[in-house]
Structures are given as C-alpha cells and as structure tokens.
Amino acid sequence: MSESTDEPKGLVGLGSPDWGGFDRARTRGRGVRDVWGSFRTAALIGWQMEANWTDPVLFFIYSVAKPVSGALILVVMLDIISGGADPGYRAFVVVGTALWAVVLAGISGLAWSILDDRERYRMLKYVYVCPSDFRVVLLGRGVARLAVGAAGGVITLAVGVLALGVPLDPAAIEPGLLTLVMILGLAAIVAIAVLIAAICLQTRQESWSYPDAVGGALLLVSGVVFPLSVLPLPLQAIGLITPLTWWVEGVRRALVPGTPSSIGGAGSLWATTTGSLAPDAPTIVVALLATGALVTLGATGIFRLSEGRARDRGLLDQTTGS
Amino acid sequence: MSVYEFRRTVSPQAAAAWTPRQVLLTNLRAVGGRAYPRVHGLFREKSWVFFEVLLPFLSTSTFVFVYRALRAPPEYIGFVVLGGAMTAFWLNVIWMMASQLWWEKSQGNLELYFAAPMSIMSVLFGMALGGMVMSSTRAVIVLAVASLLYEVRFAIDQWLLLLTVFFLTLAALYGLGMMLASLFLVWGREAFQMSQLFTEPVYFVSGLNFPVARLGLLGALALATIPLAVGLDAMRQLAFIGANFPIGTPTPEVEALILVVMTVVFLAAARWMLRTLERRARREGRLSVRWQ
Numbered sequence: 235m236s237e238s239t240d241e242p243k244g245l246v247g248l249g250s251p252d253w254g255g256f257d258r259a260r261t262r263g264r265g266v267r268d269v270w271g272s273f274r275t276a277a278l279i280g281w282q283m284e285a286n287w288t289d290p291v292l293f294f295i296y297s298v299a300k301p302v303s304g305a306l307i308l309v310v311m312l313d314i315i316s317g318g319a320d321p322g323y324r325a326f327v328v329v330g331t332a333l334w335a336v337v338l339a340g341i342s343g344l345a346w347s348i349l350d351d352r353e354r355y356r357m358l359k360y361v362y363v364c365p366s367d368f369r370v371v372l373l374g375r376g377v378a379r380l381a382v383g384a385a386g387g388v389i390t391l392a393v394g395v396l397a398l399g400v401p402l403d404p405a406a407i408e409p410g411l412l413t414l415v416m417i418l419g420l421a422a423i424v425a426i427a428v429l430i431a432a433i434c435l436q437t438r439q440e441s442w443s444y445p446d447a448v449g450g451a452l453l454l455v456s457g458v459v460f461p462l463s464v465l466p467l468p469l470q471a472i473g474l475i476t477p478l479t480w481w482v483e484g485v486r487r488a489l490v491p492g493t494p495s496s497i498g499g500a501g502s503l504w505a506t507t508t509g510s511l512a513p514d515a516p517t518i519v520v521a522l523l524a525t526g527a528l529v530t531l532g533a534t535g536i537f538r539l540s541e542g543r544a545r546d547r548g549l550l551d552q553t554t555g556s
Numbered sequence: 557m558s559v560y561e562f563r564r565t566v567s568p569q570a571a572a573a574w575t576p577r578q579v580l581l582t583n584l585r586a587v588g589g590r591a592y593p594r595v596h597g598l599f600r601e602k603s604w605v606f607f608e609v610l611l612p613f614l615s616t617s618t619f620v621f622v623y624r625a626l627r628a629p630p631e632y633i634g635f636v637v638l639g640g641a642m643t644a645f646w647l648n649v650i651w652m653m654a655s656q657l658w659w660e661k662s663q664g665n666l667e668l669y670f671a672a673p674m675s676i677m678s679v680l681f682g683m684a685l686g687g688m689v690m691s692s693t694r695a696v697i698v699l700a701v702a703s704l705l706y707e708v709r710f711a712i713d714q715w716l717l718l719l720t721v722f723f724l725t726l727a728a729l730y731g732l733g734m735m736l737a738s739l740f741l742v743w744g745r746e747a748f749q750m751s752q753l754f755t756e757p758v759y760f761v762s763g764l765n766f767p768v769a770r771l772g773l774l775g776a777l778a779l780a781t782i783p784l785a786v787g788l789d790a791m792r793q794l795a796f797i798g799a800n801f802p803i804g805t806p807t808p809e810v811e812a813l814i815l816v817v818m819t820v821v822f823l824a825a826a827r828w829m830l831r832t833l834e835r836r837a838r839r840e841g842r843l844s845v846r847w848q
Contacts, residue, residue, distance in 0.1 A: 446755075
C-alpha cells in the first residue's frame with residue numbers, strides 16, 4: 235500500500251521520470267485514496283450545484299415543499315374518505331411519503347448528473363476520460379442529491395408528527411433494525427439510480443422526467459401509500475421482489491411499530507403463501523438483503539453494457555433537443 | 557412567387573421593411589418549424605411510449621389504489637384518472653415550455669432565435685402547439701386505458717361545455733407556460749429548481765386527486781391563479797354529474813369565464829414580459845450567458 239501511495243521519486247509535477255521512459259506506476263494511481271478523493275470531490279461539486287443557486291431560506295423551502303406536498307395530497311385524500319378516523323393509516327402514509335422523498339432524490343441524482351453534464355455543461359466526455367473512475371464520480375454527484383432528499387424526508391416526518399398527528403414514540407423506535415434497513419435500503423436506492431443512469435446514457439434531453447416516472451411506477455408496487463394486498467396478485471409478486479418494498483416495511487416497523495403491514499394482511503400474497511399475517515423483522519432484513527443484491531448485480535451489469543454502447547456510438551458527447 | 561425571393565432594394569433599411577404578408581408567413585413558418593420536432597419526435601423516440609405513457613399511467617394507478625384501499629366512492633377513481641391525464645399537460649408546460657428558452661440559452665441557441673427575423677412569440681406558440689399534440693397523446697392513452705381498466709363511469713350532460721372547458725384549460729395552461737418561459741429567461745440555475753418546485757406543490761393546491769373545494773381558502777386561491785385547478789374542477793363537475801363530492805367552487809360556466817380571463821391575461825403578460833425581459837437581458841448581456 236505504501237508503495238502505491240507514495241509519489242515516485244525524481245518526479246516534478248507531471249514531468250517525465252529522470253530516466254526518460256514511461257512510468258507504469260503513474261497509470262495505477264493510488265488505489266483507495268484516489269477513489270475516495272474522486273468521490274469526495276464529486277460529492278462536493280454535487281452539493282455546490284444542488285445548494286448554491288439560492289439563499290438558504292429558499293433552498294430549505296425548495297427541499298421540503300415537494301415531499302411535504304406529496305404527504306399532504308395523501309392526507310387530504312385520506313381525510314375526505316375516512317374523515318381522518320384512522321391514525322394508524324395516517325402514520326402509514328406519512329412515513330411512506332417521507333421515505334419516498336429519499337427514493338426520488340436518490341434515483342434522480344445519478345441520472346441528472348449525466349444529463350446535466352452531457353446536455354447542459356457538455357462536460358460528460360471530459361469527465362469520462364479523466365483518470366477518476368466514472369462510476370465513482372457519478373456516485374459522488376448522486377450522494378449530494380440523496381442528502382437533500384434525506385433532509386426533505388426527515389422534515390416531512392417531523393411535519394407529520396407535529397402537525398398531522400402521526401403517533402411517533404421515541405421510546406418505541408428500534409435503532410438496531412432501523413440502522414440495518416437504512417444501510418441496506420440506501421444501497422438498493424443507489425443501485426436503482428445506477429440502473430436509471432444507464433438508461434439516461436442512451437436517451438435524450440427530455441429524460442429529465444424519467445427518474446420521476448420510474449419512481450411513480452415503483453410507488454405502485456412498493457407498498458408505500460397503501461398495502462400491497464389491494465393490488466392484483468401479479469403486481470403483489472413484483473412488489474415482493476422489489477427491495478424498496480422491504481425497506482419501507484422495515485423502516486415503518488422500526489419507527490412506528492404499531493402501523494399496519496404493507497406486505498402482509500388478510501388476503502395478501504404474502505399471507506396466502508407463507509401462512510403468516512406479516513413478515514417478522516429478520517425476514518424483512520434477509521429479503522431486503524437478497525432483493526437489494528439482485529438489483530445491485532443487475533444494475534452493475536446493465537450500466538457496463540450501457541457505458542460500452544454509449545462509447546461505441548458516441549453518445550457521451552451527443553446533445554439532443556426538441 | 558415566394559415571399560422569400562430576392563428583390564433589389566435601394567437600401568438595407570428598405571430590404572428590412574417587410575410586407576405584412578411576409579411577416580405573417582415568416583411567423584407561421586416559425587410556428588410550424590418549432591412545432592415540428594415535438595410532433596415528429598413522437599415517432600422517432602420509441603422509449604417515449606414506455607417512459608412517458610406507461611410509467612405515468614402506473615403513477616396514476618397508485619392513487620386509484622389508494623382510494624380503493626380506503627373504499628372510496630367510484631367517482632373518486634374517476635377524479636384521479638382525469639387528474640392523471642391532465643398532469644401530462646402540466647408537466648409539458650413546466651418542462652417544455654417554461655424551461656425551454658432557458659434550455660436554449662444553455663445550449664447556445666437563444667441568440668439565434670433572437671437574431672432570426674420572426675417574433676419570439678411565434679417560437680413559443682410553435683412550442684406550445686407541438687407540446688399540446690405530444691401531451692394529448694399521453695393524456696388520451698392514460699384516460700382511455702385507465703377508464704377501461706378501472707371501470708370509470710363518466711356521466712356527461714354538456715359535451716360542448718366540457719370540450720370548451722378542456723380547450724380553454726389548454727389555452728390558459730400554455731399561456732401560463734409562455735409567460736413563465738420569459739421569466740425563466742432571466743433566471744440562472746434556479747430555473748431548473750423552480751421547475752421541480754412547480755410539480756407536487758401545484759398538484760396539491762390544484763386538487764389533482766381530490767376536489768379542490770376541500771382546501772378552502774387555499775383552493776380558492778388556486779382557482780384564481782392556476783389554470784390546472786380551475787380546468788380540473790370544471791371538468792370534474794361536468795364529467796361526473798350527480799357525483800357526491802365537496803362542492804363550493806363556482807359553476808363550470810363561471811370557471812370557463814375564469815379560464816378565458818386567464819388566457820388573455822397570461823398571453824398579454826407573456827408578450828409584455830418577453831419584450832421587457834429581452835430588453836433587460838440584452839442590456840445586461842445575459843442572452844448568451846450559459847451555465848450560471
């Protein structure tokens with residue numbers, strides 16, 4: 235390790251070695267240190283791009299307006315029909331919406347980085363040919379947006395507890411389960427983001443709305459705002475192989491233990507195949523791990539294919555419009 | 557003889573003095589030229605069907621299932637389907653009308669628009685026409701498929717008024733888009749963030765998935781300012797006659813008048829703002845400033 239992290243002797247800046255030949259050590263870089271450096275720089279750039287376009291007050295409003303409005307839409311729908319009689323379902327909806335803010339921000343970060351750099355700043359080809367790993371740079375850029383989404387999610391939850399009557403008891407929170415499912419869930423979100431980024435490498439400028447469209451479709455099968463048991467069986471099956479379903483269920487279980495299960499329930503596919511009304515915590519963690527691993531493997535493979543195709547067809551520096 | 561044919565003139569000023577026919581035809585060509593890529597793009601980009609028709613349909617379906625989970629009356633499913641269809645237009649107005657001149661600025665095309673011998677309003681009008689065709693396709697598919705799949709029962713007495721309200725809603729929406737386009741012209745990176753801000757919050761105050769009357773004062777404010785809110789409320793009243801849902805909003809006839817006023821105001825404001833902001837942007841040298 236020490237060999238790869240030290241600067242080769244006899245070099246001044248980018249000059250040739252004293253002996254005048256080609257130094258292979260330079261092409262190897264400094265391993266993890268370089269990867270971390272690229273990630274940190276990309277995350278910092280991402281954060282600057284996300285946050286420095288306005289003053290902090292407007293940025294705060296911008297960050298929370300979308301998730302809070304999403305929660306309010308559902309709360310009003312709930313109130314119109316049930317008169318707000320079911321606080322359990324209200325907690326179900328608010329927690330789900332708060333988590334979905336993280337999902338939407340997470341899956342749009344990477345895709346928008348590609349579109350930003352290709353269509354607006356026209357820097358994608360330069361970013362691509364720089365010595366940093368392209369995927370590391372993209373992940374760094376995406377993390378900044380994920381952080382903004384996470385802040386929006388936390389504030390939505392706070393609004394839910396303070397203004398919408400969500401019964402969140404700090405003493406009842408299960409920190410171990412919460413930490414575990416958050417780590418696994420965020421990894422799954424990043425994997426889905428990589429998948430959408432792979433798609434956006436192939437598509438056109440109007441792909442800005444694609445992350446939202448994919449998020450909207452996943453919202454249907456992930457048990458975020460209603461239990462899966464309402465859906466037809468094939469859609470329930472799709473929901474069960476989606477890591478986000480298990481993540482949302484796990485976080486709900488850890489945060490508000492009394493809320494109804496989004497996976498189980500009378501007549502659900504889960505209940506009829508397993509015989510239990512709802513999955514327990516270890517099952518949720520294992521299922522999240524398995525489905526997350528599956529999505530990560532798939533996303534990595536698809537991204538490689540997409541990257542190769544984009545390189546072959548010159549899509550990295552192609553701008554579009556309509 | 558073509559109006560664009562060379563004619564000998566005594567001075568450059570005389571050459572620049574076009575006849576009304578030349579001005580009209582040039583502007584019409586600009587409208588057609590700007591609408592063309594949007595209409596033609598429908599057939600070129602096959603992934604469009606998946607990402608802009610199927611996925612938004614699934615998104616609409618989510619809210620249908622929320623109402624089903626709550627065992628809501630069937631007309632509420634219809635409200636969601638109608639709202640889901642109308643989002644196509646709103647998203648088009650925000651992303652492909654309001655943001656468009658800002659995109660063009662980022663891409664370096666804007667100075668060409670301003671240098672070309674036609675009114676920039678023709679360009680905006682062309683974008684609006686192309687966008688309407690593009691979004692109508694998506695809206696019709698979402699409406700038709702969702703209505704069949706979720707067995708939405710429409711009860712319509714006044715077809716003519718319903719169609720009038722629909723077209724007035726489009727006129728007001730795209731008028732608003734043209735106005736926002738000129739506003740976005742002077743914005744920098746905040747334009748993109750504002751486009752984001754104009755989605756969920758507007759869906760909420762417009763009552764996209766529920767009757768806007770439920771929001772009280774906030775709903776009334778939305779009815780006075782956002783064409784989507786007025787148009788949706790009027791269309792719901794006309795498409796679900798006799799449905800039991802919170803009313804308290806004006807009648808469809810009054811809402812149609814509100815839409816007419818909105819259309820006139822937005823178009824006039826767009827024209828005025830475009831001139832003012834163009835002058836300001838020229839003075840401050842911001843027409844060709846990119847990536848700020």
